Amino acid sequence: MTRAYNLSAGPAILPIEVLEKAQAEMLNYKGSGMSVMELSHRSQYFEEIIEAAEANLRQLLDIPSNYKILFLQGGASMAFTTLVMNLRKTGKVAYDEGGNFGKKALEAALELKEAYDLQVDVVASSAYANYIHLPELPEELSEDYDYLHICSNNTIEGTQYREFPNYEGVPLVADMSSDLLSKPIDVRQFGMIYAGAQKNSGIAGLTLVIIREDLLNLNADLPVIFNYNTYAKANSLYNTPSTYPIYIHKLVTDWLIEQGGLEAVNQKNIEKAQILYDYLDESELFKSPVKKEDRSVMNVPFMTGDVDLDAKFIALTEEHGFRNLKGHRSVGGMRASIYNAFPRKGLEHLVELMKKFEKEHQ
Amino acid sequence: MTRAYNLSAGPAILPIEVLEKAQAEMLNYKGSGMSVMELSHRSQYFEEIIEAAEANLRQLLDIPSNYKILFLQGGASMAFTTLVMNLRKTGKVAYDEGGNFGKKALEAALELKEAYDLQVDVVASSAYANYIHLPELPEELSEDYDYLHICSNNTIEGTQYREFPNYEGVPLVADMSSDLLSKPIDVRQFGMIYAGAQKNSGIAGLTLVIIREDLLNLNADLPVIFNYNTYAKANSLYNTPSTYPIYIHKLVTDWLIEQGGLEAVNQKNIEKAQILYDYLDESELFKSPVKKEDRSVMNVPFMTGDVDLDAKFIALTEEHGFRNLKGHRSVGGMRASIYNAFPRKGLEHLVELMKKFEKEHQ
Numbered sequence: 001m002t003r004a005y006n007l008s009a010g011p012a013i014l015p016i017e018v019l020e021k022a023q024a025e026m027l028n029y030k031g032s033g034m035s036v037m038e039l040s041h042r043s044q045y046f047e048e049i050i051e052a053a054e055a056n057l058r059q060l061l062d063i064p065s066n067y068k069i070l071f072l073q074g075g076a077s078m079a080f081t082t083l084v085m086n087l088r089k090t091g092k093v094a095y096d097e098g099g100n101f102g103k104k105a106l107e108a109a110l111e112l113k114e115a116y117d118l119q120v121d122v123v124a125s126s127a128y129a130n131y132i133h134l135p136e137l138p139e140e141l142s143e144d145y146d147y148l149h150i151c152s153n154n155t156i157e158g159t160q161y162r163e164f165p166n167y168e169g170v171p172l173v174a175d176m177s178s179d180l181l182s183k184p185i186d187v188r189q190f191g192m193i194y195a196g197a198q199k200n201s202g203i204a205g206l207t208l209v210i211i212r213e214d215l216l217n218l219n220a221d222l223p224v225i226f227n228y229n230t231y232a233k234a235n236s237l238y239n240t241p242s243t244y245p246i247y248i249h250k251l252v253t254d255w256l257i258e259q260g261g262l263e264a265v266n267q268k269n270i271e272k273a274q275i276l277y278d279y280l281d282e283s284e285l286f287k288s289p290v291k292k293e294d295r296s297v298m299n300v301p302f303m304t305g306d307v308d309l310d311a312k313f314i315a316l317t318e319e320h321g322f323r324n325l326k327g328h329r330s331v332g333g334m335r336a337s338i339y340n341a342f343p344r345k346g347l348e349h350l351v352e353l354m355k356k357f358e359k360e361h362q
Numbered sequence: 363m364t365r366a367y368n369l370s371a372g373p374a375i376l377p378i379e380v381l382e383k384a385q386a387e388m389l390n391y392k393g394s395g396m397s398v399m400e401l402s403h404r405s406q407y408f409e410e411i412i413e414a415a416e417a418n419l420r421q422l423l424d425i426p427s428n429y430k431i432l433f434l435q436g437g438a439s440m441a442f443t444t445l446v447m448n449l450r451k452t453g454k455v456a457y458d459e460g461g462n463f464g465k466k467a468l469e470a471a472l473e474l475k476e477a478y479d480l481q482v483d484v485v486a487s488s489a490y491a492n493y494i495h496l497p498e499l500p501e502e503l504s505e506d507y508d509y510l511h512i513c514s515n516n517t518i519e520g521t522q523y524r525e526f527p528n529y530e531g532v533p534l535v536a537d538m539s540s541d542l543l544s545k546p547i548d549v550r551q552f553g554m555i556y557a558g559a560q561k562n563s564g565i566a567g568l569t570l571v572i573i574r575e576d577l578l579n580l581n582a583d584l585p586v587i588f589n590y591n592t593y594a595k596a597n598s599l600y601n602t603p604s605t606y607p608i609y610i611h612k613l614v615t616d617w618l619i620e621q622g623g624l625e626a627v628n629q630k631n632i633e634k635a636q637i638l639y640d641y642l643d644e645s646e647l648f649k650s651p652v653k654k655e656d657r658s659v660m661n662v663p664f665m666t667g668d669v670d671l672d673a674k675f676i677a678l679t680e681e682h683g684f685r686n687l688k689g690h691r692s693v694g695g696m697r698a699s700i701y702n703a704f705p706r707k708g709l710e711h712l713v714e715l716m717k718k719f720e721k722e723h724q
Binding site: 002003004006008009010011012013014016019020022023026027028032033034035037038039040041043073074075076077078080081108111112196198203204205206223224225226238239240241242243244245248321323324 | 366368370371373378384385388389390394395401402403435436438439442470473558566567568585586587588600601602605606607610685686
């Protein structure tokens with residue numbers, strides 16, 4: 001096998017051009033005689049990398065100057081907790097529970113309820129429906145909420161917001177781990193956006209945070225290491241950051257710019273997903289469990305309804321060079337995670353296999 | 363330049379064999395058709411990597427079965443805070459302030475003083491001497507301390523403990539960021555050992571924790587993401603860990619085993635450092651600021667006493683392929699960080715340059 005069709009939900013497929021570049025520069029970065037892994041985070045070489053990564057991100061997402069970019073560690077799961085510590089003001093916080101990760105973010109807030117005397121309100125939830133559709137968001141939201149937390153794309157369930165609500169006076173805080181950099185967004189709609197990098201933005205070990213300046217230092221009494229302002233003031237170099245994941249993020253964002261930016265990438269992503277959804281809608285065997293208007297462009301769960309057939313189909317795809325099509329244990333069936341770097345021809349091939357399999361199992 | 367003599371204090375030089383292996387496996391890990399960066403942390407491929415990394419570490423340090431190994435994120439700086447949260451019992455904690463990083467660990471505990479009603483005692487300090495020697499540790503320590511925190515090797519000041527104290531009933535907690543895996547240690551002497559991996563153990567983005575089981579769940583009410591027991595129970599796969607830094611750690615520990623283990627590596631390290639210290643002791647121009655018996659085998663600060671001469675010498679070494687010899691801003695002069703992967707011939711070359719420079723500046 002030369003190159004697998006890797007359908008993993010994350011860590012996930014990367015552009016081959018990024019891997020080739022990392023490989024070529026591995027032993028000797030720009031004639032320095034050092035690998036990027038060996039660069040001091042205080043060296044000019046690394047400063048250029050982290051500055052270029054930030055500039056790329058600002059360009060791709062058109063990030064206004066009153067937003068800071070932080071390169072953190074610990075994953076979105078760490079941010080579930082630290083965002084509460086950083087963003088609370090009155091202590092009244094709102095959560096949209098639209099999927100498994102939205103629920104985890106909510107649970108992280110509930111853990112801190114007593115310590116910070118929080119009022120944690122679930123203002124929208126589709127838990128009752130096992131998250132097979134997005135929750136209905138309230139028409140209005142009281143201005144005294146410190147923030148509303150939302151997960152933009154549900155990796156496990158395969159649902160995705162196409163539009164975001166705007167509640168006067170309430171900062172929107174979005175976990176965009178699985179769709180950041182897959183399409184254009186209006187950053188001004190958000191107080192804070194965060195994402196584990198290991199889907200569309202790079203590799204595990206880097207957490208991206210984009211945060212409006214006025215939300216940066218609401219809790220100055222936090223331990224410095226948990227305080228987002230620590231990293232904002234130090235351009236993410238307060239302590240040693242995860243240097244190599246930042247370098248890969250820089251290469252990935254270089255690649256996105258070369259692809260023509262996020263409008264172009266989004267167009268390709270929509271077309272890719274459509275290939276699969278079109279077939280799911282006509283198939284008698286394979287079904288999408290997700291409500292049509294909420295379907296994710298990034299993660300596509302589907303199933304036959306028969307666990308043995310599902311297993312047989314997954315085995316068939318493995319023979320044809322596909323990897324990680326197995327669905328999340330909480331949903332079952334199959335799940336195709338088709339991030340930016342997943343090639344269109346991989347989807348065409350997958351649908352061919354589905355058609356063939358369906359014919360054989362009518 | 364093909365390969366620099368990289369004297370960086372961290373992120374630091376890696377064995378060329380590790381870089382070559384990472385390069386060779388970059389596009390296709392073991393015929394998987396995927397890069398290690400693209401592997402799901404739940405895949406068998408990655409499970410084998412993380413299990414091998416743990417087995418290597420256990421073998422190299424002879425870690426007893428009642429100690430758990432955790433692969434965390436956030437660096438030693440994050441651990442400064444989380445170790446207090448995890449290890450406090452009565453709330454009475456002791457600190458050895460023997461250098462800049464020991465001081466930072468102490469400050470992290472002081473930040474939590476009010477929140478946890480801590481009594482934070484500095485039981486040894488060489489702050490008065492600007493840390494040019496190690497502090498004198500007390501003969502005895504009251505048993506009611508939850509732990510004594512110590513930094514085994516002071517990266518900035520160039521001091522290093524050769525032996526560790528044993529206080530009945532008080533767990534010793536050691537930040538070994540800059541000398542873990544450079545020599546054999548008796549893990550049984552410690553309650554917890556932790557280290558940022560970017561010196562002798564791998565690359566930035568991975569924090570190693572070795573912790574005695576009975577210290578793992580003293581504070582079950584902590585947010586799960588801060589609780590070391592969360593990671594212990596899940597074999598460090600509670601959420602997505604920094605997969606690529608774990609892979610590099612695995613390659614580095616493979617290399618250490620190939621070198622003959624830590625006895626052999628330590629012997630080489632001592633010999634390497636001796637080359638430099640021998641010359642410093644006979645030189646009229648270059649001086650070590652550190653008390654002889656406390657000198658580090660890993661980090662060697664030295665200076666001429668004349669900032670212009672220091673700068674001139676650093677420029678000379680750069681011409682000869684050395685990088686990052688400049689001392690830390692708080693100490694000045696030069697600092698040679700000569701971790702495991704730094705070659706002996708680099709030190710011989712450095713001393714040649716020192717001799718030549720001294721002759722020219724008598």
